[in-house]
Amino acid sequence: xxxxxxxxxxxxxxxxxxxxxxxxxxxxxxxxxxxxxxxxxxxxxxxxxxxxxxxxxxxxxxxxxxxxxxxxxxxxxxxxxxxxxxxxxxxxxxxxxxxxxxxxxxxxxxxxxxxxxxxxxxxxxxxxxxxxxxxxxxxxxxxxxxxxxxxxxxxxxxxxxxxxxxxxxxxxxxxxxxxxxxxxxxxxxxxxxxxxxxxxxxxxxxxxxxxxxxxxxxxx
Amino acid sequence: xxxxxxxxxxxxxxxxxxxxxxxxxxxxxxxxxxxxxxxxxxxxxxxxxxxxxxxxxxxxxxxxxxxxxxxxxxxxxxxxxxxxxxxxxxxxxxxxxxxxxxxxxxxxxxxxxxxxxxxxxxxxxxxxxxxxxxxxxxxxxxxxxxxxxxxxxxxxxxxxxxxxxxxxxxxxxxxxxxxxxxxxxxxxxxxxxxxxxxxxxxxxxxxxxxxxxxxxxxxxxxxxxxxxxxxxxxxxxxxxxxxxxxxxxxxxxxxxxxxxxxxxxxxxxxxxxxxxxxxxxxxxxxxx
Numbered sequence: 001x002x003x004x005x006x007x008x009x010x011x012x013x014x015x016x017x018x019x020x021x022x023x024x025x026x027x028x029x030x031x032x033x034x035x036x037x038x039x040x041x042x043x044x045x046x047x048x049x050x051x052x053x054x055x056x057x058x059x060x061x062x063x064x065x066x067x068x069x070x071x072x073x074x075x076x077x078x079x080x081x082x083x084x085x086x087x088x089x090x091x092x093x094x095x096x097x098x099x100x101x102x103x104x105x106x107x108x109x110x111x112x113x114x115x116x117x118x119x120x121x122x123x124x125x126x127x128x129x130x131x132x133x134x135x136x137x138x139x140x141x142x143x144x145x146x147x148x149x150x151x152x153x154x155x156x157x158x159x160x161x162x163x164x165x166x167x168x169x170x171x172x173x174x175x176x177x178x179x180x181x182x183x184x185x186x187x188x189x190x191x192x193x194x195x196x197x198x199x200x201x202x203x204x205x206x207x208x209x210x211x212x213x214x215x216x217x218x219x220x
Numbered sequence: 221x222x223x224x225x226x227x228x229x230x231x232x233x234x235x236x237x238x239x240x241x242x243x244x245x246x247x248x249x250x251x252x253x254x255x256x257x258x259x260x261x262x263x264x265x266x267x268x269x270x271x272x273x274x275x276x277x278x279x280x281x282x283x284x285x286x287x288x289x290x291x292x293x294x295x296x297x298x299x300x301x302x303x304x305x306x307x308x309x310x311x312x313x314x315x316x317x318x319x320x321x322x323x324x325x326x327x328x329x330x331x332x333x334x335x336x337x338x339x340x341x342x343x344x345x346x347x348x349x350x351x352x353x354x355x356x357x358x359x360x361x362x363x364x365x366x367x368x369x370x371x372x373x374x375x376x377x378x379x380x381x382x383x384x385x386x387x388x389x390x391x392x393x394x395x396x397x398x399x400x401x402x403x404x405x406x407x408x409x410x411x412x413x414x415x416x417x418x419x420x421x422x423x424x425x426x427x428x429x430x431x432x433x434x435x436x437x438x439x440x441x442x443x444x445x446x447x448x449x450x451x452x453x454x455x456x457x458x459x460x461x462x463x464x465x466x467x468x469x470x471x472x473x474x475x476x477x478x479x480x481x482x483x484x485x486x487x488x489x490x491x492x493x494x495x496x497x498x499x500x501x502x503x504x505x506x507x508x
């Protein structure tokens with residue numbers, strides 16, 4: 001398993017949500033990987049900070065509707081247990097949990113937005129605001145991108161035009177996706193999904209540039 | 221311009237040569253092929269021998285080296301870079317195969333050893349086989365049918381199609397769809413940027429499945445008795461399900477999780493702005 005994959009499993013490791021064999025393998029990896037030990041320490045700090053937060057009361061505009069449905073058909077309300085933030089990467093994060101209520105037709109889901117200042121969750125939810133974590137990954141991306149861009153610029157003429165076109169078009173697609181993700185993150189910086197999506201898309205960009213650099217080496 | 225045209229015609233008119241050689245090998249060996257331009261087809265047989273057939277112009281030679289368990293095949297230009305060569309290579313079924321190409325479509329049939337293919341321009345097509353598949357291309361589709369081993373497939377431009385595959389799957393694309401039909405895997409990680417992701421197959425107990433795209437939809441067809449903890453994430457897309465799950469007051473951001481059956485498997489469905497669908501195979505399937 002690659003370091004990136006182990007990093008994504010650290011939250012589950014902290015939550016004891018891991019098969020025994022995988023836990024043993026992860027602990028062996030941690031002994032050798034300072035980067036993952038650092039991420040684990042950050043996640044522990046986030047969890048400890050979240051644990052002292054109080055569970056807020058449900059907002060009035062949502063709970064009565066759910067209660068009415070319960071009284072109407074007797075179906076129980078199924079709420080997610082409050083959980084600590086589980087982020088695969090050390091980025092700025094806050095958790096919003098989902099309240100699930102059983103109605104006559106089945107299970108109702110309520111999307112929960114990322115919490116703003118003073119946000120309150122619904123019953124059974126815990127709004128967790130975590131401290132901003134250092135953007136280590138962002139710096140790594142910038143360094144890697146800069147290095148790859150220099151390599152590509154120097155060897156671009158060695159590639160055939162069709163390959164250059166494919167790489168340029170694909171880079172534009174990825175950059176557009178990154179711009180979408182950045183705009184969404186500007187509106188909702190605490191979104192776990194958006195943070196992870198941004199990181200995954202950025203890794204794709206680096207992977208594409210590496211592949212392009214490899215292609216230039218193949219023809220040189 | 222005229223001189224380039226004349227040169228091109230002269231090259232095209234260069235007489236094609238045929239190379240055809242067969243030699244004995246041990247069954248558990250490996251074939252390494254390097255090809256800048258051309259086409260590579262690899263198939264298997266029950267003999268402990270390797271047969272190399274090549275069609276190439278006289279300006280390009282075929283180099284075949286056999287040392288121990290490894291057979292190396294490549295093309296060398298006699299005057300400048302090699303011209304296009306078509307390889308058809310037959311190996312023992314249990315052979316491993318490595319192919320590196322620049323502008324070279326690759327097709328491999330019924331090779332049970334581990335297979336690694338890396339090319340820049342050209343599709344990769346694999347039929348059958350029981351080994352680990354690692355397939356990478358920049359500009360070309362990847363197709364795998366009937367494989368019984370793990371698949372790691374990556375392409376930039378064009379999509380990935382997996383049919384009747386048994387084994388863990390990792391599929392990555394940038395500008396292309398990822399389609400997985402009749403896939404049986406304990407672990408699936410499928411991600412594209414511009415394209416849809418679709419999956420039809422079993423969700424195994426304690427399995428881990430992730431389907432993600434930025435521009436495009438995610439559609440899963442799973443058995444009615446699936447047991448999974450499903451997480452759906454989207455920024456401004458939609459979610460629809462054949463299972464008794466309904467979305468109320470959908471708003472932007474983050475994710476929602478629900479449980480089907482015992483919830484033993486973990487399924488993540490992500491689309492930044494597209495339609496996410498969870499469909500039931502068999503009764504109750506959504507009719508459009």
